[in-house]
Amino acid sequence: METVENIIGEISGVVWGLPLIFLLVGTGLYLTIRLTFFSFRQLPYALSLVFKKGDTKSKGDISHFQALMTALAATVGTGNIAGVASAVAVGGPGAVFWMWITAFVGMATKYAEAILGVKYRVENENGEMSGGPMYYIEKGLNLKWLAVIFAAFAAFAAFGIGNMVQSHEAAGVASQNFNIPVWATGIFLAVLVALVIIGGIKSIGKVVGVIVPVMIIFYIGAGLLIVLSNFADVPSAFALIFTDAFTGQAVAGGAVGAVIQQGVARGIFSNEAGLGTGGIAAAAAKTDLPARQALVSMTQVFIDTIIVCTITGLALVMSGVFERADDFDSAAQLTSAAFEQYLPGFGGIIVAIALLFFVFSTIIGWSYFGEKCFTYLFGIKAAMPYRIAFVIALFIGAVVSLDVVWGFADVMNGLMAFPNLVALLLLSGVVVNETKKFRKKRQEEKAEENKAS
Known part of the structure; x- marks a missing residue:
């Protein structure tokens, strides 16, 4: 078993190496420039769309808001707590800066995924x-074999990174903080998730539409309490983040490359820009134009990384606990210690509760992504067997060791990116054309608004 773990670890290191990181960031930068920084310029409007009354006339299963919450459900998770802590512990405070850079170019990537997801979507039986x-790989590029490869990678990844790994993390947190047996957490999660996902995307949309905003506000609220009550430490924390991003002084040997690699890799792990999941969620939305939903979808990257990850990063840097990373058994414990330092008695509990909510939402979001890929491969009748298998796997994940499962899922997760990024680059012209259509429509809407006023 140890040999298998080592082999998978080596493969994971290759898959998630510098070539993939450069491809992910490079694709986002290319799309950002080709779209003339459209994602930056339209961010205020995109954020306003999130809270507007949804489109009820166009085709789709769920609202703009619910589609965004489904995407956020899958991405706001352990990466925002443990992932950021790991990046800062290994790469130093400057890793937070490179997470921001990844997010800013990642918005264009997520925007492109969503546009193509809506444009090439189909209605099933x-x-x-x-x-x-x-x-969009099959219909836009006429490469069925590559589409099958992506779907297979994603379906496998869902059982690992979006299922067993998450239930195992939840069971560990519940056992450590609340003395709940791991088997009890496994059963509870399995039943709770079954009640949500058996009803399909409409049921998922309703649940995440409530849970995700609450859990994000809960965590951000606690983080803001720390920041505002210790505001004098904030400027120096930001200064350390910016200076360390280009000097690597907080890393052994002053390796700037380590800072960049950790920040970029963990940023991508957190917001999933480039992995293709954003296009799956966006395709379910009711929208008149692909670009309108795409604008809503890209705010997921902003919320996930620029807001939630920054809260975690600031707490870690301000507290200085990242310098004692070797004293902790896991990255999540670093974040817990940072919150506990500023909120003694309940800071650690806040992180534990937030992590449990994040895990639950990630499971729900990934169940949908995995199911869509599985039914693409085997047909709509495979949906219910997939949901049942997904629920059973949750219990297994809670009670067994998952080193091999984690490594395998990590490899599948990384391999998803390659066919998706190829498609985004080759179909970038379609993204540009759809953006032009939206701009024209938006100009007409503004003209009508001016007439009405």
Whole structure:
């Protein structure tokens, strides 16, 4: 077993090496420039769309808001707590800066994924929308074999990174903080998730539409309490983040490359820009134009990384606990210690509760992504067997050791990116054309608004 773990670890190191990181960031930068920084310029409007009354006339299964919450459900998770802590512990405070850079170019990537997800979506025999990289690779590039490869990687990844790994993390947190047996957490999670996902995307949309905003506000609220009550430490924390990003002084040997690699890799792990999941969620939304939903979808990257990850990063840097990383058994404990330092008695509990909510939402989001890829491969009748298998795997994940599962899922997660990024680059012209259509429509809407006023 140890040999298998070592082999998978080596493969994971290759898959998630510098070539993939450069491809992910490079694709985002290329799309950002080709779209003339459209994602930056339209961010205020995109954020306003999130809270506007949804489109009820256009085709789709769920609202703009619910589609965004489904995407956020899958991405706001352990990466925002443990991932950021790991990046700062290994790469130093400057890693936070490179997470920001990844997010800013990642918005264009997520925007492109969502546009293509909506444009090439199809309606299945149950009247539900299906879309994502497998559909725009097949229909946009006429490369069925590459679409099948993406779907297979994603379906496998969902059982690992979006299922067993998450239930195992939840069971560990519940056992450590609340003395709940791991088997009890496994059963509870399995039953709770089954009640949500058996009803399909409409049920998922309703649940995440409530849970995700609450959990994000809860965590951000605690983080803001720390920041505002210790505001005098904030400027120096930001200064350390910016200076360390280009000097690597907080890293052994002053390796700037280590700072960049950790920040970029963990930023991508957190917001998933480039992995293709954003296009799957966006395809279910009711929208008149692909670009309108795409603008909503790209705010997921902003919320996930620029807001939630920054809260974690600031707490870690301000507290200085990242300098004692060797004293902790896990990265999540670093964040817990940082919160506990500023909120004695309940800071650690806040992180534990937030992590449990994040894990639950990630499981729900990934169940949908995995199911869509699985039904693409085996047909709509495979949906219910997939949901049942997904629920059973949650219990297994809670009670068994997952070193091999984590490594395998990590490899599948990384391999998803390659076919998706190829499609984004080759279909970038379609993204540009759809953006032009939206701009024209938006100009007409503004003219009507001016007439009305």
